[in-house]
Amino acid sequence: MLALPHIGRLPAGPLNAISDVTGVTVGHATLAEGALQTGVTVIRPHQGDPFRDKVPAAATVFNGFGKSIGLVQVQELGLLETPIALTNTLSVGSVATAQIISAIQANPEIGRSDPTVNPLVFECNDGYLNDIQAMAIGAEHYQQALAAAAPAFAQGAVGAGRGMSSFDLKGGIGSASRLATIDGNQYCVGALVLSNFGKLPALTLAGRHIGTELLRLRQPEADVPEMGSIIMIIATDAPLDARQLGRLATRCGIGLSRTGSIYGHGSGDLALAFSTAQTVPYRPDTAIRQSSSLHDNLLDPLFEAVVDSTEQAIVNALFAAEAVTGRNGHQRQSLREAAAALP
C-alpha cells in the first residue's frame, strides 16, 4: 500500500496545515448532489477584519490561463484586505460580489468616505465532475464557508475542491506546514492548495514516478489536453514585506514542479503569499509606519519551507481526496484506490 511520504527535511507544525500559522483559519461550503459537485473555500488571514487590518501579500503567476480576481491591486499595494476565496471558474463573479457585500456590512463607508474594497477570488475549472454552467455558487456559500473557518478543517473533496481533478485522479484541497529556524527563531510556513492539474503519466510522489507505475494498472485516458489549474496559498508568521512575499510565492512553482506539473498551456497556475506578523491599518494614526522584516540573505530556510510545504500540500490533497461521481456519471478515482495494488 502506498504510504504518504513526508516531503523534505524540515519538520511540519502540529497540524501539518496552513492553520499552524497562528490566527489563520479555513472554512468550506460544499455542494455534493448529483451533477453539482463544487463549493467555496475561504482562508482568513487573521481573526479580525482584514479590511481594517490589512496584511502584506504578493502573488506570482506561473501560467495565466486563469480568471482570478484581485491581483492588480495586490501587485500595486502589496496588501490583502479580504479573506481569500477559492471556487470554480465560472463563480468568481458571484463570490467577488459576496466578498464585497460582506465587507460593506462590516464597513459601511466602503465606496463612500472609505475606498472601495478589493475582492480576492481564485478559481479552478471543475467542469469534468461538476455542472459548472449551473453556476450554483451564491453569496450564501461564501458566507457559509466564512462562518465555518477554523484551525481544524477537512482536506480533499471538500469546499472548492469538491469537483477538482488532479493527474486524472480526484484532487481538491490539500494543506501542509513546515517549521524553519532563522537565527535561533522558529517561523512557520503553511501552504494550502486547490489542486486541479496534471495528467496521470506525470505524477511524481517524492521523486517516485508513480504515474508511470499506475499506468500499467489501468486503462489510459484519452489524450485530452489538460484544462486544469492549481492555486497555491502560502501563510507565514515570519515578518516580511510584500517584495519578500513575492519571492516566497515564486518558490511555490518549485514544489509544484516536483509533483510532475509542466505548467500546462490550459492551466491557471498561481500562488499568493501573505504574512501575519504585522498588519497595516486602513485609517492610520500616524503618517509613518514602523515595520520589521527579515534580511533577505536569511530567507533560504523560508524558501525551502515554501517549496516543501507546497509539494506536501499537493500530495496531501491526493491522499485525502475520496472518489467522486458527478456530472454525466463522470468519475474520479482516489489515489488510494488507484494505488491499492502497487507495492
Add this chain to the structure above:
Amino acid sequence: MLALPHIGRLPAGPLNAISDVTGVTVGHATLAEGALQTGVTVIRPHQGDPFRDKVPAAATVFNGFGKSIGLVQVQELGLLETPIALTNTLSVGSVATAQIISAIQANPEIGRSDPTVNPLVFECNDGYLNDIQAMAIGAEHYQQALAAAAPAFAQGAVGAGRGMSSFDLKGGIGSASRLATIDGNQYCVGALVLSNFGKLPALTLAGRHIGTELLRLRQPEADVPEMGSIIMIIATDAPLDARQLGRLATRCGIGLSRTGSIYGHGSGDLALAFSTAQTVPYRPDTAIRQSSSLHDNLLDPLFEAVVDSTEQAIVNALFAAEAVTGRNGHQRQSLREAAAALP
C-alpha cells in the same frame, strides 16, 4: 466661451470616435434615477463572437488601485475573448457573471469540451454621485448595453460614465480617433475612456492650465484625496501582435499625463489595446497560424495617434458630460457651465 480643442497634429476619423475602427461598436445601459446614477458600457471588438474569433490584445497598469477582472489571462495569451465591459467598482462581479452567461449561451461547450471563458470587466468608483453600495447593476444591464452597441453612441454622462467625476467636474465616457500613415497606408487608432480621475487644480486642456483659471471662479473643494480612476481602451486596425499592442497601451499614460493626472495613489489607471486586423480562431483548422504585423521601427505614428486620441477622449468626456445630481444631493457641474465665464 471655452472651445473644444483638437489635440495634436493628426487628423481624426469621420466619427472622431473609437468606432472609426471598422467593426468596433459601443453600447450603453444607463441608470439615472435619484441616488442611482450608474451604468454599463460595452465595447464590441467586431461584429462576430469574440470567443470564437479572438483578437490580439494587451494591457498596461499605470496605477493598480483597481478591481478590473480578466487581465491575468490577457497577459498570458495576448487575446481578448469577450466584449469589453465598463461599470462601477462594486459591480464587477455581476458584470463578469453576465459576460460568462452570455458567452455560454452562444457557446454551450464552454467549461466542458471547450475551455472556460475569460470575462473582462474594468471599473471606476462612482460613489460620489451614485449609491454604489446599492449594487444596482445586474446581468440585464450588460445585455442591454451589448444589444445597443452601434457605431454611433453617446458620450459624457451615459453608461458606465453616468456617475463618474473628473477634475471635480462631471466626467464619464469620451472617445476620439486619429489617422496615422505608415508607408503609404492609413491606419485608424480609436480611444474610448471612462474618465473618473483628477482634482480641479490640475486640469489642463491642450496645455492650458484651465484648472487654476477655474479655481478663481469658484469655491475650492475640500482637499479630499482623489479616489478616482480612468480606464482607457484603444482599438486599431493596424496589424499588430500582443507585444506591440502592449507598447500602444503604454502610450495611453502619456495622453493621460497631459490632462493633469499624477496617477494618484487611490486611482486605478489602466489601459488595454486591441487590434481588429486579424482574429485567432478558438478551434484552429491548422497547427500553424499565419499573421501580419508592422515592423516595430515603424510604430511611432501609431504611438502618436494613441497619445493624442487618449488625451482627446478625456477632453471630449469633459465637454460632453452634462451636470448630474445624485446620491445625497451631490452635484457635479459640467465643464461647459464651470467655464462659461472664462475668456
Add this chain to the structure above:
Amino acid sequence: MLALPHIGRLPAGPLNAISDVTGVTVGHATLAEGALQTGVTVIRPHQGDPFRDKVPAAATVFNGFGKSIGLVQVQELGLLETPIALTNTLSVGSVATAQIISAIQANPEIGRSDPTVNPLVFECNDGYLNDIQAMAIGAEHYQQALAAAAPAFAQGAVGAGRGMSSFDLKGGIGSASRLATIDGNQYCVGALVLSNFGKLPALTLAGRHIGTELLRLRQPEADVPEMGSIIMIIATDAPLDARQLGRLATRCGIGLSRTGSIYGHGSGDLALAFSTAQTVPYRPDTAIRQSSSLHDNLLDPLFEAVVDSTEQAIVNALFAAEAVTGRNGHQRQSLREAAAALP
C-alpha cells in the same frame, strides 16, 4: 526672450537640484575635443560606501530600447549598492567594469566571502555629436566623475550629457527639486535627467507648444526617426520601501510626457528612484531589520513632486545646455539661441 518656467505649484529646494536631498552628490567627467563629445556622470546616494550601506531603490522602464545594466538585481532585492553611473550607450561595459573595480578596491571580499557587486549603469546614444564608436570612455573617467561628486554641479552639455541631443536641440544633464509636505513634515524630492530624446515639433514648455513656434523660425530637419533616450533618476529623503519607490519612478513618465515625449520606439526611457532615509547593511548585526515608511495613502504629494521635478529637470537641461559642434561637424543649437527671436 524665453524665460525659464517654474513647473507646478510646489516650491524647489535651495539648489533646485537632486543634491537638495541631503547626502546626494553629483560629479562629471567630460570629454570635449573634436569628434569626442561624451562623458560620465555619477550620482552618489550618500557619502559612505553604498556596497556596505545599501539604499532602497526601484526602477521603471517606459520604453526598453536601451542597454542599461543592473536592473535585474534592483528589481529582485530593491537595493542600490553602487553609485549610479550615466554614460553613452557603447560605454556601458567599460563603466560597469570600472564600478566593479572601484567596489572591489573598497571591499576586497567581493566575489569571495562577500557576494559579487551589482554595477548600475544607464546610457543614452550620443552618436550624432560624438564618435560613439571610438568607445573613448575608460575606467579613469568613472573614477574622475566619482571623485568630483559634490552638492554643486554643472548642468547641460557636461559629463554624460556632453554629446546628447533633445528635441533636435542640445540636451544633456538637467536637475531640479521639489519640497512636499506630508502630515506637517517636509520631504525633498530631487530629479536628475540625462536628456537625449524628442523631435522639435513636439517640444512643450510648461504647456506651451514651443516646438511648433520654433519650427516657423528655422529649417525643419529631415524626418529621421528618433533614436534618443532619457534616463531619469529620483532621490528622496522620505522613508519609503522599494515597492513605494517603484511607484515614484513610474511618475517620472508623467513629467516626461508633458515635455512632448511619445516614448518613441527607438528611445530607451527609464527611471530609477531611491530613498536616502534608511540604509541596509551588507553584513547585518541582527536577523530582523526595523524600518519606517510613509503610508501609501499619503504619497500623492511625493508623486506630484516627482512629476514636477522631472519635467523641470528636462526643461533645465535644455536651458543649461550650450551649443556643441562634434563629429563630422554636426551641430546642436542651444534652446536659448534657437528661441532668441521668440516673443
Add this chain to the structure above:
Amino acid sequence: MLALPHIGRLPAGPLNAISDVTGVTVGHATLAEGALQTGVTVIRPHQGDPFRDKVPAAATVFNGFGKSIGLVQVQELGLLETPIALTNTLSVGSVATAQIISAIQANPEIGRSDPTVNPLVFECNDGYLNDIQAMAIGAEHYQQALAAAAPAFAQGAVGAGRGMSSFDLKGGIGSASRLATIDGNQYCVGALVLSNFGKLPALTLAGRHIGTELLRLRQPEADVPEMGSIIMIIATDAPLDARQLGRLATRCGIGLSRTGSIYGHGSGDLALAFSTAQTVPYRPDTAIRQSSSLHDNLLDPLFEAVVDSTEQAIVNALFAAEAVTGRNGHQRQSLREAAAALP
C-alpha cells in the same frame, strides 16, 4: 556506478545538445592556469549576422540576484541581435564591450545611421575556484569563443563553465535536446546551461535523492549560504513569437526545480528562449512582416521538451565536468568521483 539517466519520455536529438536545432553552434574559450579557472561560452543562434537577421527571443527571471546584461531590450522588442555570451560575474562588462566591437566591425553604421546594438551577456559567480577579481577575461576570449563555435562542442569544465560549482561538486556547461511532435511535425528543443547552483543535500537525479546518499560518503561542507546561479538557454526550430518564447523560458524553472534548486536567495537564476524558425531583418524591405506561429493550445509538447531538456542539461553538466583545482587550492570533485562508491 552511477548511470547517466535519460530524463522524461521524449527522445533526444542526434547530438543530445542545443546544436540539434539546425544552425545553432557553441564555442568556448577556456582559461585553466593556477588560480585562473574561467572562460567564455558563446551560442550563435544561426550562421549569419544576428544584428542583421534578428531572432525572436524572451527571458524569464526566477531569482534576480544576477548581473546579466541586455534583458531590458529583449523584453521590449522580443529580439536577440547578438550571439549569446556566458562568462563570470565580474567580466560581464568586458564581454559586453567585446560584443559591441564585434558587431560594429560587421556593421559600421551601428550608433550612427543604424541604432546601437544590444549586448547580451549572462553570468555566474565562479569565485570559489577562480580568481574572479583578476577579471582575466578580455575581448580576445570572446572572439576566440565566437570563432570556435561549432555544432560539436565540449561540456563540463570548459568555457564559462570552467570554474563553476554545482551542488558542492564540479558544475559547468551542460546541454541536451528533445524532439516533440505537434500535428505530425517534429520540432527540436535544445537546452544549454551554465550550472553553478545548489548545495549537495538537495541534489536529485531523475527523482533519486542522490545528495543525501552522497552525504553519507563524505564530510559535509560548512553550511555557507549558496552564492551560485544558473543560466538556462533554450533554442527551438518551432515557429513561435516572443510572447510564446517567454512561456517556454518560464518552463526552464521546472527542470531546474527537479534537480533540487530552491532558487536560493543568492542565486541568479535566469532563462532565455529563442526560435530559429524566422528572422527579422534590421532594414526591412516592407512595412509589414509575415510570420508563422504555432497555436498556443498546441504548446504542451514543447513545454515538456523544455522541462526535460533543461533537467537533462543540468545532469549532463554534472556528469561531464571533471574535477578542478583552482584559487587557493580550492577543489571541486566530479560527480562521477563522488558517486564512485554508490550502488
